Amino acid sequence: MDQFELYKNQWQQQQPSDQELAIDDIRKKAQDDLTKHQRKLIFSNLFMSVSFAATIGMMVWIWNSMSDRSIYFYVSLIFIFVLLIVFAAIQWSGVQYKNIKPEINPKKFIDYSRKKLLHNRFTLKYGLPVYLFLLSAGLMMYFQDILVGGSLLFKVLAYGITFGYIIITSFFAYKKVKKKVKKIDELIAHLNEWEKIIKE
Amino acid sequence: MNKEEKEQLFNSIVEKSRGSIYRVCLTYLREKSEVDDLYQEILIAVWQAMERFQERSSWNTYIYRIAINTAIKFNMRLKKNEQYLVKFEVPDKAEEVQVNNDEALNKLHHCIHQLNDSDRIIIGLILEDLSYKAIAEILQTDINNVGVKINRVKKRLSTLMTKNHGSI
Numbered sequence: 099m100d101q102f103e104l105y106k107n108q109w110q111q112q113q114p115s116d117q118e119l120a121i122d123d124i125r126k127k128a129q130d131d132l133t134k135h136q137r138k139l140i141f142s143n144l145f146m147s148v149s150f151a152a153t154i155g156m157m158v159w160i161w162n163s164m165s166d167r168s169i170y171f172y173v174s175l176i177f178i179f180v181l182l183i184v185f186a187a188i189q190w191s192g193v194q195y196k197n198i199k200p201e202i203n204p205k206k207f208i209d210y211s212r213k214k215l216l217h218n219r220f221t222l223k224y225g226l227p228v229y230l231f232l233l234s235a236g237l238m239m240y241f242q243d244i245l246v247g248g249s250l251l252f253k254v255l256a257y258g259i260t261f262g263y264i265i266i267t268s269f270f271a272y273k274k275v276k277k278k279v280k281k282i283d284e285l286i287a288h289l290n291e292w293e294k295i296i297k298e
Numbered sequence: 299m300n301k302e303e304k305e306q307l308f309n310s311i312v313e314k315s316r317g318s319i320y321r322v323c324l325t326y327l328r329e330k331s332e333v334d335d336l337y338q339e340i341l342i343a344v345w346q347a348m349e350r351f352q353e354r355s356s357w358n359t360y361i362y363r364i365a366i367n368t369a370i371k372f373n374m375r376l377k378k379n380e381q382y383l384v385k386f387e388v389p390d391k392a393e394e395v396q397v398n399n400d401e402a403l404n405k406l407h408h409c410i411h412q413l414n415d416s417d418r419i420i421i422g423l424i425l426e427d428l429s430y431k432a433i434a435e436i437l438q439t440d441i442n443n444v445g446v447k448i449n450r451v452k453k454r455l456s457t458l459m460t461k462n463h464g465s466i
Binding site: 128 | 302305308316317320321324337338341342343345346347349350351360362363366368370371373374378390400402403406407414415417420424425426435437438439447452455456459
């Protein structure tokens with residue numbers, strides 16, 4: 099008998115034990131998994147949309163009820179508005195990659211998984227700087243308005259504490275993001291390797 | 299498909315394919331607990347995908363494709379969550395690979411796990427005695443290319459077996 103036939107015979111002797119085959123549990127888990135996943139997706143998106151709508155509503159009310167503020171105040175509101183919209187857009191754009199069907203063509207599966215990873219990579223890499231820029235710009239504008247008439251010490255403290263906190267948090271967040279991006283790159287390389295095997 | 303029909307179909311699929319699904323897990327992962335988790339995850343994926351079967355391929359091809367895609371997804375999740383898995387190292391000796399009590403099988407496992415991820419999936423399909431045509435259909439790739447890859451992976455495994463253990 100050919101050596102490889104021996105390997106095949108040895109290999110095919112392996113069977114899962116009966117304990118590993120709790121079909122009823124699997125059926126139940128599959129059903130739970132499906133409904134739990136759908137419910138989670140619907141609730142998180144709904145919650146985000148409602149919260150953002152409420153926040154934007156509140157901002158419109160503040161805008162209308164405070165007609166005597168400086169231009170900086172309104173610009174800060176615009177920055178917060180853009181921040182919310184950008185965040186919501188990122189969240190919604192990720193929804194399309196939530197359900198990759200496992201029975202699809204492996205090439206498509208790899209392509210889809212890679213797109214999902216690239217989306218995460220893009221969000222991580224560019225989302226943080228955009229978020230920090232909008233947050234800092236918004237806060238700066240806000241301070242320009244509310245700190246008018248305040249003492250120099252108070253202004254220095256307000257700016258120093260706020261932006262000091264943002265800089266320190268950004269430093270640690272950047273390190274975390276760098277690690278995550280590296281991990282995503284490893285996963286993309288893993289998928290590329292797979293694709294090479296199928297396509298080559 | 300009503301609930302009863304679905305359950306009957308699932309039972310017959312599992313009855314027929316449980317061994318091959320389990321062995322797909324064994325080629326891809328080494329840790330027993332992870333093999334069991336992946337095995338369960340594949341069965342869950344099969345249950346969820348059953349109603350989407352459109353008879354464009356055989357059930358066997360459909361199940362293997364689900365198993366492989368789920369294994370890739372599972373492994374990626376492991377790599378994403380666990381730092382140590384990226385640096386996973388195969389033990390130097392087959393005796394340290396305690397997959398089961400069969401020494402020859404442990405040697406085979408030891409060498410399979412020295413192959414890279416994609417080669418392990420291919421070898422898993424070869425060891426299931428699937429034809430080139432069936433493997434090409436599962437991976438949806440050209441049959442001639444599959445032939446070249448299969449020969450390459452088979453040769454790689456045989457070399458590892460001879461180098462490490464002589465033969466089984």
